[in-house]
Amino acid sequence: MEVNEQIAIDHGLKSDEYKKICQLLKRTPNITELGIFSAMWNEHCSYKSSRLHLKKLPTKGKKVIQGPGENAGVIDIEDGDAIVFKIESHNHPSFIEPYQGAATGVGGIMRDVFTMGARPIANLNSIHFGSPQHKKTKNLLRGVVHGIGGYGNCMGVPTIAGQTSFDSSYNGNILVNAMTLGLVKKNKIFYSKAAGLNKPVIYVGSKTGRDGIHGASMASASFDEKIEEKKPTVQVGDPFTEKLLLEACLELMSGDSIIAIQDMGAAGLTSSSIEMASKGNLGIEIDLNKVPCRETKMTPYEIMLSESQERMLIVLENGKEEVAKKIFDKWNLDFAVIGKTTNSKNIELFFNREQVAKIPVNILVENSPMYDRKWKKSKLPKKNKIKNEILNKLKIKDVLKKILSNQNICSKEWIWQQYDHTVMGDTIQKPGGDSGVVRVHGTNKAVAASVDSSAVYCWAHPLTGGKQVVAESWRNLISVGAKPIAITNCLNFGSPEKEENMGEFVECVQGIGEASKYLNFPVVSGNVSFYNQTKEVGIKPTPSIGGVGLIKDYTKMISMDLKEIDNLVLIIGKTEGHIDQSLFARTILDEKNGPPPEVNLFNEKNNGETILNLIDKGYVKSAHDISLGGLLVAISKMCIKGNKGIKISKSKNLINEIEYFFAEDQGRYLIEVNKDDLKEVTKILNKNSVHHEELGIITQNDMIINEKTKVTIDELKSYYTNWLSKFMS
Amino acid sequence: MKSSVITFPGSNCDRDMDVALKKFGFNNKMVWHDDNELPKSDLVVLPGGFSYGDYLRCGSMASKSKIMQSVINFAKSGGLVMGICNGFQILVETGLVPGVLLRNKYLEFICKNVFVKLDNKENTYFKNLNKDILEFHIAHNEGNYFCTKDQLKEIKDNNQIAIYYCNKEGKIEDQYNPNGSIKNIAGIFNKEKNVLGMMPHPERMIDQSLSGEDGSIFFKNLINNIK
Numbered sequence: 001m002e003v004n005e006q007i008a009i010d011h012g013l014k015s016d017e018y019k020k021i022c023q024l025l026k027r028t029p030n031i032t033e034l035g036i037f038s039a040m041w042n043e044h045c046s047y048k049s050s051r052l053h054l055k056k057l058p059t060k061g062k063k064v065i066q067g068p069g070e071n072a073g074v075i076d077i078e079d080g081d082a083i084v085f086k087i088e089s090h091n092h093p094s095f096i097e098p099y100q101g102a103a104t105g106v107g108g109i110m111r112d113v114f115t116m117g118a119r120p121i122a123n124l125n126s127i128h129f130g131s132p133q134h135k136k137t138k139n140l141l142r143g144v145v146h147g148i149g150g151y152g153n154c155m156g157v158p159t160i161a162g163q164t165s166f167d168s169s170y171n172g173n174i175l176v177n178a179m180t181l182g183l184v185k186k187n188k189i190f191y192s193k194a195a196g197l198n199k200p201v202i203y204v205g206s207k208t209g210r211d212g213i214h215g216a217s218m219a220s221a222s223f224d225e226k227i228e229e230k231k232p233t234v235q236v237g238d239p240f241t242e243k244l245l246l247e248a249c250l251e252l253m254s255g256d257s258i259i260a261i262q263d264m265g266a267a268g269l270t271s272s273s274i275e276m277a278s279k280g281n282l283g284i285e286i287d288l289n290k291v292p293c294r295e296t297k298m299t300p301y302e303i304m305l306s307e308s309q310e311r312m313l314i315v316l317e318n319g320k321e322e323v324a325k326k327i328f329d330k331w332n333l334d335f336a337v338i339g340k341t342t343n344s345k346n347i348e349l350f351f352n353r354e355q356v357a358k359i360p361v362n363i364l365v366e367n368s369p370m371y372d373r374k375w376k377k378s379k380l381p382k383k384n385k386i387k388n389e390i391l392n393k394l395k396i397k398d399v400l401k402k403i404l405s406n407q408n409i410c411s412k413e414w415i416w417q418q419y420d421h422t423v424m425g426d427t428i429q430k431p432g433g434d435s436g437v438v439r440v441h442g443t444n445k446a447v448a449a450s451v452d453s454s455a456v457y458c459w460a461h462p463l464t465g466g467k468q469v470v471a472e473s474w475r476n477l478i479s480v481g482a483k484p485i486a487i488t489n490c491l492n493f494g495s496p497e498k499e500e501n502m503g504e505f506v507e508c509v510q511g512i513g514e515a516s517k518y519l520n521f522p523v524v525s526g527n528v529s530f531y532n533q534t535k536e537v538g539i540k541p542t543p544s545i546g547g548v549g550l551i552k553d554y555t556k557m558i559s560m561d562l563k564e565i566d567n568l569v570l571i572i573g574k575t576e577g578h579i580d581q582s583l584f585a586r587t588i589l590d591e592k593n594g595p596p597p598e599v600n601l602f603n604e605k606n607n608g609e610t611i612l613n614l615i616d617k618g619y620v621k622s623a624h625d626i627s628l629g630g631l632l633v634a635i636s637k638m639c640i641k642g643n644k645g646i647k648i649s650k651s652k653n654l655i656n657e658i659e660y661f662f663a664e665d666q667g668r669y670l671i672e673v674n675k676d677d678l679k680e681v682t683k684i685l686n687k688n689s690v691h692h693e694e695l696g697i698i699t700q701n702d703m704i705i706n707e708k709t710k711v712t713i714d715e716l717k718s719y720y721t722n723w724l725s726k727f728m729s
Numbered sequence: 730m731k732s733s734v735i736t737f738p739g740s741n742c743d744r745d746m747d748v749a750l751k752k753f754g755f756n757n758k759m760v761w762h763d764d765n766e767l768p769k770s771d772l773v774v775l776p777g778g779f780s781y782g783d784y785l786r787c788g789s790m791a792s793k794s795k796i797m798q799s800v801i802n803f804a805k806s807g808g809l810v811m812g813i814c815n816g817f818q819i820l821v822e823t824g825l826v827p828g829v830l831l832r833n834k835y836l837e838f839i840c841k842n843v844f845v846k847l848d849n850k851e852n853t854y855f856k857n858l859n860k861d862i863l864e865f866h867i868a869h870n871e872g873n874y875f876c877t878k879d880q881l882k883e884i885k886d887n888n889q890i891a892i893y894y895c896n897k898e899g900k901i902e903d904q905y906n907p908n909g910s911i912k913n914i915a916g917i918f919n920k921e922k923n924v925l926g927m928m929p930h931p932e933r934m935i936d937q938s939l940s941g942e943d944g945s946i947f948f949k950n951l952i953n954n955i956k
Contacts, residue, residue, distance in 0.1 A: 149838045153868070154779040156741020240739050240782025332738065418838045420868045422930075423777075425745040428938045439938070554938065 001031045011038035011214075017369055024363045032300045032349065032357045037364065039214070039267035039305055040274060043530050046368040049496035050528045053509045058517040063485050064524055065186065071112040071263065072182075073524025074189060075486045077550050081440060082186045083447055084118035087126075087179035087490040087546040089529035093234040094176040095223070098143025102127075103151040104237040104309055105178040110155060111263040114246050115312065117190040117253045118182025121424060122438045123152045123159040125178050126451045126490070126544040130171030132407055132727060137166070140174050142728065148178070149418045154239035155246070158427050159419035160436025163451050163544070166407045169459075172223060172534030177490040179546040181449055183440060190253060192262040194280030194315045194341050199259055201273070201284060201339040202321070204328050205245050205311035208269070209294035211236050212307025222495055222533040241310040241333070248331040249312060257320035264311040270304045272313040273339075274347055278365040280315075283344035288351040292334040300349060300356045315341060375502035380461050384580050384594045391658040396709050399588055399662065400632055404719035406587055407727070409629050414724040428554060432641075434479035434625060435547075439554050446554035448482035450547050454628075455540035457596035460581045462504045462541055466511020467599040471666060473547030474519050475625035478608040479669060481558040481615045482549030487516060489526035489545050494538020496530045504541035505530075512543060518601040519608075521547070558615055560624035562642030562672055567621055567698045569638075569646060570681070573607050573668035574691040575631065577659035583629050584662035603667040603691075610688045611669060617684075619677045626668040632661040632705070634670050635695065636716050639703055645713060647704045648696040657706070670695065730755050730955050732772040735800065737762040737791045742777035742814065742930065749932035750774070753948040762794040771955050772809045773800055775816030777868070777930060787830065787871045788818030797823060809853060809955070810924045814869055817916070817926035826919050826926045827884060828876035833869070834909025840868040842940050843907055845892040845915050845929060846899045852922035853954045854891070862899045863892075863943040865915075865929030867907060872928040874910040874917070884917060891916040891925055 001007070008018035011034060021037050022028055029037060043049060059067035065082055066074035072086035090105025110120045127144055130137045152159050157180070212235035252258060260280065262272040269291070277284040288300050294308070316324055321337060328335035342348070347364070349357040403409055416431035428446060429437035435450035452472045458465030470487065477484040489512060494501035516523055532539040551557050562569075579585050580594025614620050622642065626634040639646055651660050673681050685692045696704075703711045732755040736743045743759065750757040750772075758768050762780075767773060780791035791797070797819075804810040804825050812820035820826045833839060846862050847855050876884065884890060894913040895901045906913045908928075916927025934944030 146837075153838055153840075153870075154739070154741075154782065156778060238782065240779060240784070243739055243741065243779070243782075417841055420838070420840045422840060422866055422868060422933045422940055423741060423745065425748060425933055425935070425939065 003028055003031055003034050008034060012042055013038050017041060024367055030357065032304060033359055035301045035305050036270050036357065036359065039270045040364045041368050045267050045271055047528055048369045049371050049373050049530060050505065051370050052372055053506050057509065057513045057523045059522050059524060061486065061520060061522040064522055067524050068526060070191060071115045073486065073488060074116065075524060075548065076186065077445065077447065080186050082184050082189065083548060084113050084116045084182040084184055085180065085488055085546065085548055086112050086525035087177055087451065087488045087544060088527045089490050089492060090176045090178060091173060091492060091529050091532055094144055095174050097234040098140050099147040099150065100234050100236050102144040102147030102176050104235045105176050106148050106151040107237045107239060107242050107309055108265050109178045109180045110157065110242065111265065113180045113182035114249055115190065115261055115263045116184065117188050118184035119250060120157045120180050120182045122181045122436060122449060123157050123179065124436065124449055124451045124546060125162040126453055128165045128167065128170045128175035128542060130166065130174065131168040132166055134171045138728065144176055145415050145418055151237055151239045153420040155243050156423050158421045158423050158438065159416065160421055160427055160438060161431050161450055162416065163453060164412050164415060167455060167540060169540040172537065173532040173539050175492050175532065175542060177544045179451055179488065181447060181548065188253065190258060190261050192260050192276050192279055194260045194276040194282050196259060197341055197343050199318060199341045200316045200321055200337045201286065201341065202314040202316050202324065203291055203311065203336045203338045204314060205333055206238065206241050206308055207292040207294035207334055208303055208306045209308045210298065210302055210306060213302060213305045222531045222535065224535055235307045235309050237309050244331040244333055245310050245312065248328050248333055251327050252324055255323065257316050257324055258314055259317060260315040262313050264313060266307065268305060268307050274361055274364050276313065276315060277347060277361045283342035283346045283348065283361065284339060285342050285348045286339035288349055290336050290338040292336055300351045373496050373502045374499050375506045376499040377503060378462055378507060381593055381595045384591055386579055386589065388656055391656050394588065394658055396661065396705055397711055399584065400636065400711065401719045402587060403583055403629050403633055404636055404716065405723045406583060407723060409583065409633060410723040411721045412724060413721065414728055428557060429480060429559060433559055434476040435482065437480055437551065437557055444553050446551040446557060448477050448480045448549045448551060450476035451544055452476060453542050453544040455542040456581055458504065458508050458543065459540040460596045462507035463511045464596050464599055466508035466543060467515040468596065468666060469543055469545045470512055470515035470519065470521060471599050471604045472627055473545040474521055474604060474608055475669065477547050477549035478611050479558065479623045479625045481556055482551045483612060484521050484547055484549040486522050486524045487545050487547045489523055489543055491526065491528045492532050492539065492542040492544065493530050494533040498538065501538050508541050508543050515601060519605055556615065558620055558623045560622055560638050560641055562638050562644040562698050563621040565644065565698050565700055567672050567674050568678060569635065569695040569698065570671050570673060571631065571668060571693050571695050572611060572671060572690060573603060574665065575653060575660055575663060575668065576665045577655035577663045578665045579659055579663055582662060582664040597664050597666050599666050606688060607667050607669065607690050610685060610690045611671065614681060614684060619673055619681050620671050621674065622672040624670050626670060628664065630662040630664050636703065636720065638670060639713055640716050640720055643713060645699040645702040646696045647699050649694055652693065672698065730771045730952055731769055732757045732774060733760045733768055733770040734774045734776055735760050735762060735796055737780035737794060739780045739782050740776050740778035742932065745932045746774050746776045749935050749944065749948055752935060754952050760796060762796050764796050765799065767796065767799040767803055772811065773803055775812040775819050777814030777816060780815055780819065788815060788822040791819045792822035801825065804924050807921065807923050812926040813930055814928055817928055818871065820924065820926040825924045826917050827880050828874055828917065830871050831873040831875050832871050833873050838870040839907055842866050843929065844895050844897055846895040846901060847892055848890045849888045852918060854925050854951060856954050858950050860946065862895065863947065864941050865931060865943060866933040866940045867929050869928055872908045872910065874914045876911065881911065887920050889918045889920065890914055891918050892927060
């Protein structure tokens with residue numbers, strides 16, 4: 001087939017990108033070469049719209065061993081141990097085919113982690129669906145949850161935390177972000193940089209089929225009414241093969257055979273081979289006849305662009321082929337020497353002894369397009385003035401009931417009960433808490449992880465929203481007693497070709513950068529997903545932040561359940577009464593305008609660090625951060641989990657009671673302390689200038705809100721627990 | 730006391746079981762499914778997981794693995810064989826214990842703590858246990874135990890029902906049945922009571938920091954009974 005501009009455009013390339021290819025090659029590419037360019041230069045693989053802005057994120061720190069640019073980020077957790085982690089999106093495929101889309105998202109992120117030599121020890125996910133009333137929502141939710149469970153459960157990796165939200169902006173584009181943490185010895189980390197000439201290039205794992213061809217290109221475009229036609233671009237996962245691949249790779253990694261290793265994820269053999277060559281500043285030669293194929297008569301084009309799952313590419317030391325083959329034979333996996341490293345700095349492909357492609361590697365990588373897209377700055381919306389008469393008419397108990405049973409607050413147990421969260425025997429904090437926590441096997445340490453996003457805040461004011469998500473991640477780690485170390489981000493946005501959406505991206509990234517820099521909470525890995533858009537409608541900007549922290553002594557871990565009657569609950573951080581963009585404003589007042597709550601990074605850092613100090617001294621019996629829904633929601637959850645009540649004292653705060661209970665001011669926590677420790681705790685809080693007040697005293701049962709309002713624990717439970725399971729049955 | 734845990738391709742609770750057995754004093758060995766011979770053992774455990782990806786039917790391919798002939802012989806000669814979760818599924822596929830395990834009633838994987846009631850302490854597994862109700866943990870998609878009426882009568886007559894799903898107080902009722910198992914059955918013995926298959930994972934309950942400690946009680950008692 002003769003390649004021309006139209007064929008290039010059909011491959012998702014722009015006209016001037018095609019011209020650039022011809023210029024760089026000094027000739028017209030053949031179809032296989034064009035396929036390779038389209039795979040490497042799409043948004044998903046090249047980050048062409050985002051690179052310029054991502055550069056601004058803080059990525060370094062004392063604990064950072066590897067920042068962005070590798071398969072995943074790596075942080076130091078002392079004693080020679082390191083945690084490898086990353087979050088990645090699988091949004092487009094999950095909307096087209098929820099089970100396989102979500103399953104392969106989980107499979108892909110786990111591969112990214114074990115490619116670096118780490119055994120996956122925890123999975124998390126952030127999933128977002130359209131309005132509950134939308135006809136597709138139920139099936140998509142069911143399919144995605146089954147898919148995530150189907151893959152993670154079979155792999156034997158616990159799913160320890162997650163986040164689920166519903167918003168009509170996801171009606172046509174759901175989000176599925178999967179995160180994995182792996183554990184590795186610091187001196188046994190593997191990288192994707194090839195080195196040395198004439199080293200054998202090995203293909204291991206599943207056979208290559210015709211599935212997922214152009215998957216990455218599909219994920220780089222908006223949806224329209226022809227979406228069903230895209231089903232064949234969704235990959236099909238086989239967690240059993242991945243489990244074998246994991247064990248085989250870790251077995252091979254325990255020796256000294258591997259020079260470089262890279263999983264075949266988006267754009268399959270194309271991106272894996274090119275990335276390894278590019279990082280090593282080498283050439284690579286592949287004989288495509290040697291690639292194990294599942295189907296007959298596959299063309300070079302199909303072999304290079306297939307996104308069949310559970311495959312790895314390895315550059316081995318010379319003479320180690322037999323050792324390696326024996327391991328993969330034991331695990332019943334394909335193993336083939338398909339090529340070698342060269343000094344040509346080209347990627348050269350052969351098929352039936354003929355050269356079918358020859359492209360200088362640097363053209364594909366360094367010369368890939370980069371755009372400084374136009375973007376529009378957002379203004380901070382004006383504050384709404386809510387009249388006291390309106391607030392005074394509301395009954396606190398009715399409001400609490402509505403908010404606790406709201407789809408974005410209520411218990412997600414229906415979801416996480418379908419994930420194996422206890423396999424590996426180290427899960428010490430299950431889903432449903434502020435962070436999931438797993439012990440570092442055989443040590444006194446534990447790792448905490450949480451995943452957060454606040455699309456509503458980001459939509460109202462992207463810069464503030466970006467900061468807020470990082471701050472919330474930080475608070476969720478603090479609340480379990482973990483020292484926050486680093487984050488990974490998954491940036492889900494609409495089309496970068498629209499100024500508004502690009503503006504949301506640029507300013508969210510700026511907010512993320514500011515907060516992570518201030519909190520010394522660097523970004524070590526991540527991914528960008530643009531074009532979460534159907535026709536002209538994009539999603540609300542949804543950056544998901546995955547935070548990881550360390551608990552040095554796991555017996556000091558904190559959970560949110562109230563522990564002891566007669567203990568006191570303190571509110572840390574100031575309640576100003578910010579109602580705009582709160583769940584209360586949206587669900588009770590039906591008010592969608594106004595600015596999100598302000599994020600004061602000094603207070604975030606100071607409050608968080610002081611709480612860690614209190615935890616370290618043993619003063620904190622339970623803790624929970626105050627976020628979506630506000631103060632009363634936070635204490636309700638603590639009562640429900642601890643099966644205890646609270647008598648709330650009359651607030652000395654001058655704001656309206658409703659504002660006091662439902663405002664979403666940032667930088668706040670609830671902590672439980674013993675009466676006997678109050679003096680010492682107060683001293684430490686005052687010394688650090690941390691704003692605090694007493695919320696109330698823990699009782700046997702019933703939440704007594706004021707002299708007129710009492711809610712029993714059973715009532716709280718029924719508000720909180722039933723919505724999702726009823727919705728799904 | 731010597732124990733062996735069999736690793737099949739796709740097993741994923743083999744390490745957890747190894748950790749648990751060692752914690753309570755077993756000298757445990759991991760045995761590869763493709764081996765011919767079992768090492769000398771006082772207890773053989775078929776662990777949980779997704780052997781052979783659960784393809785065909787859960788446990789069916791593993792039941793034909795090379796090592797299984799030795800395991801079957803060991804069981805038939807009176808040796809203790811315990812199958813947990815996928816191990817239980819493998820046991821029913823070998824025919825060492827009667828019945829089958831179907832997909833959970835609500836067609837969903839389920840991971841949570843449950844209470845189980847012991848029905849029969851006249852065996853090495855539960856003899857001398859000072860509790861009748863244990864809090865265990867389940868994590869499975871196919872734990873819905875089923876057998877024919879005749880089989881049910883036979884296993885009842887032979888006291889082969891090991892544990893039932895129940896509530897905290899030991900009430901065995903439908904609402905405490907997580908997966909639709911016939912008669913709330915969570916685990917059964919072979920006729921001779923040396924082979925035990927059960928869905929719950931005692932190895933996930935061996936530490937107060939985890940889901941609970943009733944697994945510790947189970948393993949401590951087990952090793953004392955074997956001694």
